[in-house]
Amino acid sequence: MVVTLIGAGPGDPDLITLKAVKALKKADVIIYDRLANEQILEHAPENVKLIYVGKKAGEHYKKQAEINQIIVDNAKKYDNVIRLKGGDPFVFGRGGEEILELINNNIDFNVIPGVTSAIGAPTSLNLPVTHRAVATSFTVVTGHEDPTKIDKQVHWDYTADTLIILMGIGNIKSNTEEIMKYRDPDTPACVIESGTLPEENVIFGNLGNIAEKEIHTPAILVIGDVINVYKKIYNFKNQKLSE
Ligand SMILES: C[S@@+](CC[C@H](N)C(=O)[O-])C[C@H]1O[C@@H](n2cnc3c(N)ncnc32)[C@H](O)[C@@H]1O
Known part of the structure; x- marks a missing residue:
């Protein structure tokens, strides 16, 4: 089990890195945000499990603690968990908090930078x-x-x-x-x-x-x-x- 935090870039789906595309191709699960362009999900295998944790009109907004729990729970079940975030994961993306939670649970992780907005x-x-x-x-x-x-x-x-x-x-x-x-x-x-x-x-x-x-x-x-x-x-x- 490993969690890879990926920066999806500012919006244009072509502004994702090659390294991110390679990681997405191996994804078992993708946990993604509102500002991550959904076209990027097309790089993932057909049978990937998709979990949306962003805000949508009329829907309950997931608090960071809930998102952390979803990441940890999936990391315990699957080999390759992708956490896809808009822009760069560490620029107002709470990527650091998610990593600290993974460390608390003794789960390995990688971070792939993104083009920040x-x-x-x-x-x-x-x-x-x-x-x-x-x-x-x-x-x-x-x-x-x-x-x-x-x-x-x-x-x-x-x-x-x-x-x-x-x-x-x-x-x-x-x-x-x-x-x-x-x-x-x-x-x-x-x-x-x-x-x-x-x-x-x-x-x-x-x-x-x-x-x-x-x-x-x-x-x-x-x-x-x-x-x-x-x-x-x-x-x-x-x-x-x-x-
Ligand atoms: C929670 S922050 C996440 C920033 C993201 N991690 C990044 O590196 O771009 C969200 C803010 O980023 C900015 N933002 C993100 N995508 C944008 C875009 N395509 N155009 C303009 N602003 C954008 C807006 O100010 C928005 O309120």
């Missing part, structure tokens, strides 16, 4: 998260810190040139208000909706007004001067498209 979504749109003379650093941060946490770790005073915020659309107004304590409201910002998927969309604005836009999830918020570089690239590509 934090970088994969901007890059696939041709948005460079670093750019010589414009941005030498980036920070990826949650926009939805666990509300039950007593000692908050997100203070929004990050000094990196580019800020990339995941899970931040629900709190976009309060988060951007906090960020404006440290950055100018005119700082360029954009939202990437459904990055790498057919319904992919980008919304431009600035720190002061991006919260007023109509935004559909999943989405990430990117803040920083790299967006001025991206606007040139975006205009070139759109001219090309309209030719």
